[in-house]
Amino acid sequence: MNQSLMVAFDVSDRRAALDLADSLAPGRGKAAKVGMELYYKEGAAVLQDLQERGFAIFLDLKLFDIPHTVEQAMLQLARLGVDYVTVHALGGRAMLEAARRGLERGANESGLPLPKLLAVTELTSISEDVLANQQNCRLPLEEQVVRLAQLAKSAGCDGVVCSALELKALHQQVGDDFFYLVPGIRMADAQVGDQVRVATPAQAKADGATAIVVGRPINQSEEPLAAYECYLADWHNSHSV
Template sequence: MNKAIYLALDFPTWEVTEQFLKNNQLHGVPVKVGMELFFREGPAIIEKLKANNHPIFLDLKLHDIPTTVMKAMKNLAALEVDIVNVHALGGSDMIEHAKEGLLKGSSKHKTKLIAVTILTSHDKETMNNQLLIPGELRENAVHLAYTAKQSGADGVVCSVYEAGSIKEKCGNSFLTVTPGIRLANSSLDDQKRVATLKIAKENDADILVIGRSITKAENPYQAYQQAVEEWGNGIK
């Protein structure tokens, strides 16, 4: 799973998604399915993507009381995707229950559980002044990552800039999944802590999530291949 690029399918419907993937010859590439698409199409979207051999990161960021999260994860486990996530701010008990739900929901498929540290749409000012979380972004992200690891998570979602420090604290096998990746000359959109693929490599990121740099490109197929070549994960 390491060194993969997941394409964020931030589209409103399956029809639009399918057309984009077909028109740009992106059959079988790893994809991220978020709330917009999943809440519209439901589990059927996962089955359709699996039928076309797409590895799937189901990005729903569960955050609720532990029992509710466990029951939700038990249901999601049946979809047999590659990665699912929760918010690390839900705490140790919630993360432990999420892992328990995954294990109860499917004995044959090992879905990776990752925990979101600090959203890449947040910066230090937002974290300190709006969320009232004191301290530095890096130290908070590392703390949340270590808590997630101790609670049974397989990795975290973090910005590229915290990935190296998280590896140092949690070990090299602990996955760092990094959104906010941009190709050269791409706009920042609503992200604040963004990075290029070169910076991602230098900071020990494992898995990249790239969306608008590819989906909004003039030639999405070419943009995806450029990202693959730079990252070196061997998909052609």
């Protein structure tokens, strides 16, 4: 299975999502990241469309609210049969633990597999300057990410979303038995867009990524399947830690 490479379905509506899915066919063994834009437009129905085409679903809504609200939201998301969901690690231990409880209840009540719970550390669009002067964080970026990952692991999360630049420190200080999902993936000659902390697939894998997310280089390509295969080949051309 190729769930080590998840494609961001950051498109505007169901028709665009299905066109992208069909261009990547066959879907079985592949994973689709459905984020806020598509989910808020089309709701759970588009998840079923993609599941019927064989895609695993990474539902990336980055929940961040009081613990009770997050727990009840996760209860509902677990009933959708998705494979991965996200919360913000900055929500704190009580919220992260509540998210886990909600997922477990939803999975148990629906009889569906338990989704992996991934905590977002710092977005790949965040720089040291933004962290210090806008988030007013006293820690360097790498240490901030490590601390948030340690919190997420102790609160019952299955992994974190982080940039490739923090992977070595995360493996050293959080452990190898954790899921490290890395967005901000670009080939060396590609434009980075609004990403700040980026890496190639091979660099991410070499530094210890469990999986990567690729968006615009695939979903805006004239040949999405060829772009997908290019990124997957680069991933396989490296050796993990």
